[in-house]
Amino acid sequence: MKQSTKKMFSGIGIAAFVMVALVLVYAVLFYRTSQAKMVNTLAEISDQSAKVVRQEVEKNQMMLESLAILLAQNPSGDIRELVGELTAVDQANNFKRMGIVREDGTGYATDGSDVDARSTQVGERFKTAFAGSAFVSDRVPDLIDGEPVTVYGVPFTARNGGTYALFGTYSTDFYEDSLSVSTFGGSGYSYIIKEDGECVSGSRNPASLGNLDNFYKEVSAISDTNAQQMDLLREEIAAHKSGSLRYEREDGRRYVYYQPLGVNQWYLLSVVPSWVVEENVNGMLSLAYTMMAACLGILALMAYQIWMIKKRYWKKVEDTALTDAVTGHASFAKFRLDVQEILSGSRETPYALVCFNVRMFQYINDLHGFAEGDRILRVIADYLSAHIGKQEACARLNADRFAALLSYRDKEQLRERVKNMIHGMERLNRSQMEEMAYDVRMTAGIYQIEDKTEVLDKMLDWAKAALSRENMGAIENCGFYDTGIRERMVRQKELENHFEEAVSQRQFEVYYQPKYDVKGGRFYGAEALVRWNSPVEGMIPPGVLVPVFESNSMIIRLDEYIFEQVCRQIRQWLDRGFAVQPVSVNISRLHLYQKGFVERYLDLIRRWHVPPGLVELELTETVMFDNEELLGETLQGFRREGVPILMDDFGSGYSSIQLLRSMPIDNLKIDKGLVDDSTERPKLQKILASVIGLAQSLNIQVTAEGVETKDQYDLLKRMNVDYIQGYYCAKPMPCGEYEKLVYENTGGREVF
DSSP states (O other): OHHHHHHHHHHHHHHHHHHHHHHHHHHHHHHHHHHHHHHHHHHHHHHHHHHHHHHHHHHHHHHHHHHHHHHHTOSSOOHHHHHHHHHHHHTTSSOSEEEEEETTSEEEETTSOEEEOOSHHHHHHHHHHHTTOOEEOOSEEOTTTOOEEEEEEEEEEOTTSOEEEEEEEEEHHHHHHHTOOOBTTTTBEEEEEOTTSBEEEOOOOTTSOOSOSBHHHHHHTTOHHHHHHHHHHHHHHHTTOOEEEEEEETTEEEEEEEEEOSSTTOEEEEEEETHHHHHSTTTHHHHHHHHHHHHHHHHHHHHHHHHHHHHHHHHHHHHHHTBOTTTSSBOHHHHHHHHHHHHHTOSSSOEEEEEEEETTHHHHHHHHOHHHHHHHHHHHHHHHHHTSOTTOEEEEEETTEEEEEEEOSSHHHHHHHHHHHHHHHHHHHHHTOTTSSOOOOEEEEEEEOSOTTSOHHHHHHHHHHTTOHHHHOSSOSEEEOOHHHHHHHHHHHHHHHTHHHHHHTTOEEEEEEEEEETTTTEEEEEEEEEEEEETTTEEEOHHHHHHHHHHTTHHHHHHHHHHHHHHHHHHHHHHTTOOOOOEEEEOOGGGGGSTTHHHHHHHHHHHTTOOGGGEEEEEEHHHHHHOHHHHHHHHHHHHTTTOOEEEEEETSSOOOHHHHHHSOOSEEEEOHHHHHTTTTOHHHHHHHHHHHHHHHHTTOEEEEOOOOSHHHHHHHHHTTOSEEOSTTTOOOBOHHHHHIIIIITTTTOOOO
């Protein structure tokens, strides 16, 4: 019995032991399983939170990149105007403010504050953008109120060539809002940290440590064990790994799950207290699923909101792209779409592309302001829009040019319609500006479309080519594109195509037209002129090649080439022992807008060891009016080095006596137009005498150009002009003939 009882107790004990053991094992396993499930759940929630943050960052970047594309199309390039366009968009997003910074470090924000990025502290924020890449900064203090923010930025290049950085300032509170979803009964919370532990976004959760400066330091300070765990966490993050670990707090242990965000070097830390496992073992799975469903619902809601925001934004972008900012009517992009649709659907109807141009529009802007200029453009756009049919289109191309696609019956009917439209726009502008002392004059170039599948840009080029005064004549206000224009364009293209070959083969030759020193009774100096000695066409005169090369900026290279040839020749004359006389070289107005122009020319003078006074620069009178301040600075750069300056063609345009006083001019060259009829017109003689006397009283020498008769020579000699240049004295000649005339035969003695 005792033995049986013993066995029973033993069995009960064993059963109890087994039961207890099983319960303990089950409890441990269940606890560990629950713990593992909790960690997995924490990881899943962390993934969703990371996606939310990434999508918020991507949304902000996409918005800025789209705005940058739009701003780059703005024809103005004025930073305040660009910032003004951002104001409406700024109110529809989470940025504290938006703004634009120039490459020189100055900028403006939509809240009216100025941005100065020239300091090292602020400049670093935009360094990446000006290097050509978009960026999101780490947490930095706001320049205005000092609150923690991150800065988003993207670069863009405006149509005027300027480089800018578009930025948006984003409060870190929004990251906290994105991560403030309640988890584990309100006990879970998240941080965003950098690789070095510095916090980008803290947590408002009461169970958290609040807003930290550095997560590693704050947690390590609690205990040595924590310090070891933080060392492990630092290594894991440095290796770009995801995982979980534990650390101690005074109020209990914490589980933390870490994973990279994919933004900069940011990591998302999702934290939950250990007692969550102990209190919610039985409900862990259901809670996890509930939380997952809640997170998915929130994510779905956020995705829907982001989609709606993008939809509204792109609608606004599309409306802006298809509307001209100045006139309020169709933009050129809309015109391009309309033309394609109309031409593709009308096989029989003849159409013409008309390019309208406001003559001297720049002077209206300069004299009466841009507001008045914009008003004129709006009047023209209103008129064109009101006078085209349903199957026609119109838009402003750029600046003061408009394009219209018009149907027509025959050429004369089209001509009359275009003329009437021109008169209507001129008359309408005249009636609305009675107090203004100017008239709006317009011209039109017409291209009758032959192939409706032709590229629009090419057809517009042909219509623009028909705008030339050469094509329309002196009194016409509209012209048609024809084979003559095409031949001139082909001819221009031929000259352009052979330019590089001509330079490399030295087909451009320097001719010298001597100047006659009236008082000294001898030839003294010359003007260098370019001639193109083509092996195919023979000698091409400057009147043909110079206008072509000025229209495509090749004249800059040609001028520099001729200048170097003159420097080289002067050096050769000096080496041969000649008493070298000055040679003047023409330069185009385009040089004034080239960086390094002065230094490049001075370098050539130094390279050939030419005394600066032996090479002179000629600028036309019209160049003097382009930009007096810029021109004055440029000419002073030459004058300081001893290079004389000549004003060419004085009297051919709107001559200003003021220029003689303000510009550093050494020699005034009177235009041939004032010399031609001087012997027959007493009033013109008085003008010539006055100009010569005034210039000489200012210590400016005077050269008369285009002297072709003895009567002209005698008249100018009586007026005490300093130099005479023209066919009466000597025509332009090759270098060899010039040497014989000026150096070898006469040695500079009196010859005329």
